[in-house]
Amino acid sequence: MGIILIGERINGSFKDVGRAIQEKDASVIKEWVQKQEAGGANYLDVNMGAASRKTEDWVWLVKTTLEYTKLPLSLDCNKVEMFRPALEVCREMAPDKIHLLNSTTAEDHRLGPLVEMAAEFNTSLLGVVMDERGSPQDVDRRVELGAKIFGAAFEGGLEPDRIFLDPIVMPVKFMQEQAKNVLEAIQQFTMLSDPPPHISIGLSNVASKTTERKLINRTFLVMAVAMGLDAAIVDVCDEDLVNAVAAAELVMNYEIYSDGFLKARQ
């Protein structure tokens, strides 16, 4: 019952992956599949970033990743219509995996169709707690939107363990008061149902434009785990980060201690 680590690296916003998408260079994708699997990833996030908006490029990226990995994918995309072609590829190439749709918001025109798609393709669904009014600035609004997403997904046939909620992490450099709000929202998400939904964050945002990014990432992740977070999109090749997660899993009594606990997480 450890923390679910979603490897962030297959993302077109990184220069090498962006270039790989444009040049259809599978070797770069293969390399990041292998590195992230070795780092302990449980899912691989797949995101085109700013590299392309074309459906064919998106399908290529999903297909290429699936060719090299046995892990489930986190299909990371903000256009509702892009999910179906990717899901069809997943159903064909990795039918026995529970993939993750990443993501819906609380907006009705996204939430409804994506819940239906998650049910149809037997995937999990990640909901980010924002709506037409943008990202929440306080705890209550986060919980309100989290409850809305959870309710819609559950009513739509997704069990709690197929639902991931993201409280939206903000950069500590620019919105310093938000980090604590996120932590408190995480704790309240755990009370939405029993068993609770998964709670996930895109970690690297917290340390955006800071010095000591790795330290801030690691510190925030461990604090979030203490509040009940059980998933995160992270750099799984950051050994210190993954080791801190392994230690946090012991402190939370999620994993049974052994002297070789760092080896056991691999």
Place this chain on the structure above:
Amino acid sequence: MLPDIKKAWGGKINAVTIGATAAEGGTRGYTVQVGGSATLPFLNFEGETARPVIAMEIWDVYPEDWPDVLKEPFGDALKDPVAWAKKCIEMGADLICLRLMGCNPDRENRPVADAVRVVKALLAGMPAPLIIWGCGNAEKDNELFPAVAEAAAGENCLLGTATEDNYKTLTAVCTAYKHKLIGESPCDVNIAKQVNILVADMGFPMSDIVIYPTSGALGYGLEYIYSVMERARLAGLKGDAMLAQPMVSDIGIEVWGVKEARVTEAEVPEWGSQKERAPLWEAATAGVYCAGGADMVILRHPRAVETVKKTIAGLAG
């Protein structure tokens, strides 16, 4: 809509096969599978539950110090390991557990060659899959294991035990001669996991390990042991690969060492017949471990075997 309250575990306990038939490169008459459950013991409405299997214990030497009520059902067979093993099979044993007691330096200190001779005789003389348990002295066991593992090559035996301080020799010979391995930990789930990590780190497959979390007789700390077993089992079912191994409980040696089994009726009349009491103590102890997650119990008395089989059949439905 309400969630389904039946527990769906993310993990499954490994199934470890012991023995090899001619088709598999050995000479056993049959093989036995230990473990393989997908949920807690006997909750067969939730998923696959593997029935615990029963091994009976024999020695490489005559068990001089066994109480008469334990010797009596076997008679002269106790003088010959092959005859003894055959008797156990007749009495319902699924496997035979040879304990190399006679090689212990504090006892007869028999040489390695004697152990090899007994192992070879057993493999030639009876059809059951074989467990080979060391003499209990780490130094001597490290001399015994390479020789007996080689003598039993191809037979897919279960050899034990590896401990946190002494696992390298056994792991190496089990790898070389393709045997399964028992990892021992002293009533400690953290060490149970650690032994598996150490053994796996040498390249030994996690799927070929059986956990021995040590055992205690009824009235002698049994509740500590089964708590550890339950914790290990829950972790394994939740998906902890380092605790997804089947577990063995070594019951006979514990029960037949405590006064409730050893004392005669003449010594303590109010405890009643030893012949009734002692096998019952052994069966009651084994039943608790089966409920706690044991996938295999090692027993001595045929009446205990009979009773435990009934218990298992009753619980398994």
